Each structure stands twice: as C-alpha cells, then as structure tokens.
Amino acid sequence: MPRYSLSLLLALLLATVPARAATLPDSGQNLCDNGSNVLVACTSANTGDAATYPRQDGRFGPDAKATAGTVTKIGGGAAGFDYSKIANNGSDLGAGVGLALGTNPTDWACTRDNNTGLTWEVKVTNAANLQHMNWTYTWYNSDGSTNAGNTGTPDTGAGVGSDNCIDNARCDTEKFIADVNTVQLCGNTGWRLPTQRELLTLVHAGAQSPSIDPTYFPNTIASYFWSGSSYVPNPTNVWSVYFGNGSTNAGVLKTGSNYARLVRGGQF
Numbered sequence: 001m002p003r004y005s006l007s008l009l010l011a012l013l014l015a016t017v018p019a020r021a022a023t024l025p026d027s028g029q030n031l032c033d034n035g036s037n038v039l040v041a042c043t044s045a046n047t048g049d050a051a052t053y054p055r056q057d058g059r060f061g062p063d064a065k066a067t068a069g070t071v072t073k074i075g076g077g078a079a080g081f082d083y084s085k086i087a088n089n090g091s092d093l094g095a096g097v098g099l100a101l102g103t104n105p106t107d108w109a110c111t112r113d114n115n116t117g118l119t120w121e122v123k124v125t126n127a128a129n130l131q132h133m134n135w136t137y138t139w140y141n142s143d144g145s146t147n148a149g150n151t152g153t154p155d156t157g158a159g160v161g162s163d164n165c166i167d168n169a170r171c172d173t174e175k176f177i178a179d180v181n182t183v184q185l186c187g188n189t190g191w192r193l194p195t196q197r198e199l200l201t202l203v204h205a206g207a208q209s210p211s212i213d214p215t216y217f218p219n220t221i222a223s224y225f226w227s228g229s230s231y232v233p234n235p236t237n238v239w240s241v242y243f244g245n246g247s248t249n250a251g252v253l254k255t256g257s258n259y260a261r262l263v264r265g266g267q268f
Contacts, residue, residue, distance in 0.1 A: 024116060026061045028213070029206045030080075033053050041067075063080040066080045073095075081213050083111050086119060088102075109185065137155070138173070138255065140254075152172070152238070155175060173260050177191055180262055192267075195267060198263060202243075224241070224258040227240060231250040237250055240252040
C-alpha cells in the first residue's frame with residue numbers, strides 16, 4: 001500500500017471539499033446606546049456589564065475594528081463590510097474606488113462579499129436593462145423540492161403577475177433568474193434567489209432607507225426584496241427582507257409584487 005505524507009493527505013482531502021467562506025459579515029452598527037436611547041461612540045462604560053444595555057454589538061467585531069482603523073479588508077466597504085467590485089466579464093476589480101457601473105466588459109456590474117464569498121447582482125438606472133432598479137416580480141418557483149408545496153404566481157402575460165419589468169410576460173422570479181443566467185451576468189451562470197439568511201447578510205444595521213452599503217449596492221429601493229425561502233408553516237408566504245430598516249418578514253404573500261436581487265455561490 002502506498003504511503004503519503006501528512007501534508008499531501010491534507011491537500012487531497014481539502015481538494016475534495018468545496019471552498020466555503022470562513023466568516024459572516026458584521027452588522028454595520030458601530031454606535032452604541034448610551035442608556036438613554038441616544039446613539040454614541042461605544043465605550044466600556046456604556047456597554048460594560050454594569051451598563052443599562054451591556055455588551056452591545058457596536059463595541060465588538062469587525063465594525064469596531066473599522067472604527068478603530070485596525071480592520072483588514074480584501075476590498076472595501078462601510079464599517080466592517082468587505083466587498084469587491086466584479087466586472088461584466090467576471091474579472092475582479094478589487095475595492096474599485098471611483099469605478100462606476102457600465103456596460104463594457106471591464107466595467108463594474110456585480111459585487112462580491114469577501115466574507116461570505118457570494119457574488120451579488122447590482123441594480124442600475126437603465127430601464128432597458130434586466131437589472132433596472134425599479135423592476136418588480138411576483139414570487140414563482142416551479143420546483144416542488146424547494147417551493148414548500150406552493151409555486152407562487154407565474155407571470156404569463158399582460159394583466160397577469162407584476163407586469164413591471166423589461167418584458168411584461170416575464171415578470172416573475174423564476175423567469176428573471178432564467179433571463180439573467182441566459183445573458184451570463186458577470187460572465188457566469190448559477191444565479192438564483194438568495195435564502196433569507198443570505199439576504200440578511202447584506203443588511204447594514206447602521207444605515208436606513210436603504211439599510212445597505214450604497215457604495216457597493218447603489219440604486220437599492222428601500223422596500224421588500226424576495227428571498228427564495230418559503231415560510232414553511234404557511235407556504236403561501238415567503239420570507240422577505242425590508243431594506244428600509246433591515247427587518248425581515250414572513251408575512252409577504254407570494255402573489256405580491258416585490259423587488260429581487262439575485263446571487264450566485266454556495267448556498268447557506
């Protein structure tokens with residue numbers, strides 16, 4: 001029987017395991033309540049064990065390090081978030097300071113979260129584009145293994161469904177996903193609706209209307225965005241995230257019309 005070194009065995013083992021991100025992003029909240037419902041800089045006095053609201057989030061983690069100027073990032077982003085801009089051809093533009101969205105192969109079109117490893121669609125202001133910020137969709141998923149027993153509402157033409165996207169006959173989430181994969185946004189297929197948990201990783205708790213980093217996710221409407229996660233106790237509903245304040249809600253009917261931001265990468 002052949003013998004292998006430990007390093008070679010570890011390399012072979014790791015090669016068989018899909019790469020997964022090691023961390024989740026922080027919340028983006030880098031201020032703390034002083035005990036009187038006023039947000040101030042975080043200190044041991046206002047978040048210590050004896051404080052009115054002890055051990056607040058803003059005093060710990062990457063957000064606190066960003067405030068102190070000690071956080072290390074691959075790209076850029078507000079607070080402790082770490083994002084990189086991705087071009088139409090899939091190339092990595094890094095922090096992309098000053099780079100604007102565009103249609104040329106090397107122009108910015110997507111954003112990668114360097115914590116989760118997920119790559120996200122970025123919305124634009126061009127109404128001739130699939131990614132236009134104002135397009136809305138009904139929730140539809142014909143896959144019985146992932147729709148919790150309720151397909152939602154397909155868009156079948158004028159007067160049915162959302163009727164508020166680039167093609168009025170394709171304004172449901174399943175068709176939107178298919179169209180984005182057909183054009184291979186940012187040089188890739190595999191685009192899908194995010195899970196509720198994935199969508200919540202974009203929430204910037206230190207910002208409102210929208211509660212997201214506007215530098216890396218411009219043109220975000222402060223409203224509900226669909227997740228792909230049905231509400232299992234009542235599968236006529238689906239989990240959504242409200243980017244006005246970052247809250248999440250399971251009471252949104254699949255028959256409604258909301259915004260959608262697609263993602264690609266290993267699901268979690």
